[in-house]
Amino acid sequence: EGGKLKEPVILRSHGGRARAICSGDLHIDVAFIAASAADDYGNCNGSLGDSAFGALGFGYADAMHADKVVVVTDNLQPYPVTPISISQTFVDYVVEVPSIGDPGGIKTGTMQITKSPSRLMMAKNVVKFFAEAGILKDGFSFQAGAGGTSLAVTKFLHEYMREKGITGSFVMGGITGFVVNMLEDGTIKKILDAQSFDLEAVESMRKNPDHFEVSHIEFGNMHTGGCIVNRQHACFLGATEVDIDFNVNVNTHSDGMLLHGIGGHQDAAAGSDITVILAPLLRGRIPVIRKEVTTVSTPGDTVDVVVTERGIAINPRREDLIEKVKNMNVVSIEELYKKAVSMAGEPKKPKLGEDMVAVVEYRDGTALDTVRSVKGW
Structure with missing residues (x-):
């Protein structure tokens, strides 16, 4: 919306993104996959270590289909790391860093039931x-x-x-x-x-x-x-x-x-x-x-x-x-x-411009709607 992207964004569902990657509609040059535990051959997971964050569900399709796959970890362990979420068979590089992120986010971000x-x-x-x-x-x-x-x-x-x-x-x-x-x-x-x-x-x-x-x-x-x-x-x-x-x-x-x-x-x-x-x-x-x-x-x-x-x-x-x-x-x-x-009252509709900001893609790959630039009310 700020005009900083040359092409419209494609919005996909979780399943739709996985479909697009697996079909080749969405090509990934390099996938960087953070892992809270990994070995030097690329086996990794998000379950073990001080930075554990749980399921790596998003990373599977990326690891399977990206041209290059880089596992980034702050917890390099002896081979083999188990359980294996992302397998060594998909990994090209393993990079050790001081920290993959702040685990305080998930520790303090407790979900709250509505009080309304x-x-x-x-x-x-x-x-x-x-x-x-x-x-x-x-x-x-x-x-x-x-x-x-x-x-x-x-x-x-x-x-x-x-x-x-x-x-x-x-x-x-x-x-x-x-x-x-x-x-x-x-x-x-x-x-x-x-x-x-x-x-x-x-x-x-x-x-x-x-x-x-x-x-x-x-x-x-x-x-x-x-x-x-x-x-x-x-x-x-x-x-x-x-x-x-x-x-x-x-x-x-x-x-x-x-x-x-x-x-x-x-x-x-x-x-x-x-x-x-x-x-x-x-x-x-x-x-x-x-x-x-x-x-x-x-x-x-x-x-x-x-x-x-x-x-x-x-x-x-x-x-x-x-x-x-x-x-x-x-x-x-x-x-x-x-x-x-x-x-x-009847809600006002925004005044939309001609520039396409995003395409809403349905899970089967067809275009469902478009998001256009906003000129005002």
Whole structure:
């Protein structure tokens, strides 16, 4: 947006990036892979050492397909280092440095459950929705998030499953201590971890063989024999905006300015049996539910449910869910949009220029939307 890049950025999901690397759409000249433990032949992991950070899920595709692979470590150990996350077979160079980074970030960055009463209510309604939909039973699997409201859903799921004696099969994530607690008391059987979000997750992956490291190829590359997301019964995700066609924006602010990447949003939404979006009706005085999102990050045909503090909207194509949860506060997405507008007015649209800042790519490699320069309101 500052005009410092000559070419538009391509925004890809976690699975979409892995697909692009594996297919050759995204060529990597050199991959620098930080590791908290490595040997002089290149075997490495993120589980051991003072700088341990957990899963190396992002690095697998890079190591497999980059022209040159450099492992950077502050903990060089005798050969062979195990467990092996990135294998010696992919590594060209090993570089020892004083420090690969400040581990204080993960040590102090403890994830916090939301304290907002309305968002806690939304989280409880997600659990109730899953129960009413009939998917909360033995073998249940889900993808966990690390935002404040998503953490609350995970906590309430844990409590419900433990109370009802339900044993889930696995949780995929972004893993936090809230998911680790479920594994340790037997509420779930396995954790599949591509990114560890706190020290509890790092320690669990180091010591518990049922807490297993996976790559983003396994997580969400749809051009493989199968993705983990396809085996998820549910996921619960956030949104910057949601529109009346259930399209979701996570890439830009409502003013059109770039916010952040896609993460695993597209992948989880496409693969899970039930995809729930958690979103307040308003943020400040800006409607989140609107007629049209500023940017399409995840297409509406992969979104099943939108949970707000003013009601739950179900995608009309999911007639099966509408029938199962008819006793809950179900409203149409259009009603939620009207409520938002009545409270805050019709949101202004940014004035966009001709310059393309970014392309939002779908997980299969097709172009989903574009982000253009912002001229003002």
